[in-house]
Amino acid sequence: MTSPDFGLTNKVALVTGASRGIGQALATGFAGAGAKVICASSREGGCADTVSKITDAGGEATELFADLSDVTAVQALAEKAKGVYGEVNVLVNNGGTIYRSPAVEFPLEQWQHSLQVNLDATFILCQQIGKDMVARQQGKIINIASMLSYSGGITVPAYTASKHAVAGLTKALANECGQHNVQVNAIAPGYIRTDNTQALQDDPERSSEILKRIPAARWGETSDLQGAAVFLASAASNYINGLVLAVDGGFLAR
Structure with missing residues (x-):
């Protein structure tokens, strides 16, 4: 009898937006499963804390940086990442940005910036890293979507458009x-x-509305995403493709 392989030993994962929050949690989760992790952020030294958390726990990690709104920088990030450990087996497009403003007042430059960071960079990295995966006939790409991939949100039209x-x-x-x-x-x-x-979180009315709709009756923690990410990065998910997996405490079920 065989059991599912959830391990990531000898795999290399590139995680963008890994300086803090969700990206940091995913990077440390991958390292815990045995992967070597390339942690990327928008500024030099931005992932120092994440790398330290991984190496202090006995894992292996390094950091890169790139402005995700700059096409040339994103392309360079892909090339640099492929050279760190020889190949990238798992790509996680987590880096993103959000800008809040009523749609009728939304600055065009913020619209363009949001799409460049959240969508254009994701496509470029998928293309540049993905072509090597196709050539090797093996690879995992995990994009970070949102609850606003399903609904419209309020005062975040660019973020919503990008996540759809x-x-x-x-x-x-x-x-x-x-x-x-x-x-x-x-x-x-x-x-x-x-x-x-x-x-x-700081808006009592909105926070209360959100909590009422979550069957788990709490806000999620970044660590709640680690299991799903490791699963989708591992061989255990080899017959899962094109899925948008909600990790939401049941929010969409309401």
Whole structure:
């Protein structure tokens, strides 16, 4: 009798937005499962804390940086990442940004910036890292979607548009890459305690509305996402492709 393989020993994972929050939790989760982790952030030294957490626990990690709104920098990040440990087996597109403003007042430059960071960078990294996965006939891509991949949200039109697009891109890439033994999936975090949701946490009315709709009756912690990410990065998920997996405490079930 065989058991599912959830291990990541000898695998290399690239995680963007790994300086804190969800990205840091995913990076440390992968390291705990045995992976070597390339932690990327928007500024030099941004992932020092994450790398320290991994190495202090006996894991192996390094850091890179790139402005995800800069196409050239994103392309360079992909090339640098492939050179760190020789290949990238797991790509996690977690780096992102959010800007809040009523739609009728939303600055065009913030719209463009949000799409560049949340969508364009995701596609470029999928393309540049993914082509090597296709050539090797093995790889895992995990995009970070959102509850706003399903609904419209309030005062976050660019973020919502980008996260709907990330969900669609995930499915489109899964359709092309599946035949090459490359699985492309997404995780849609629920309402998780991070910097991005601080404004909602601090709003008593909105926070109460959100909690009433979560069967788990609590905000999620970044550690709640680790299991799903390790699963989608491991051989245990080899027949799962094009899935947007909600890790939301049951929010979507209400």
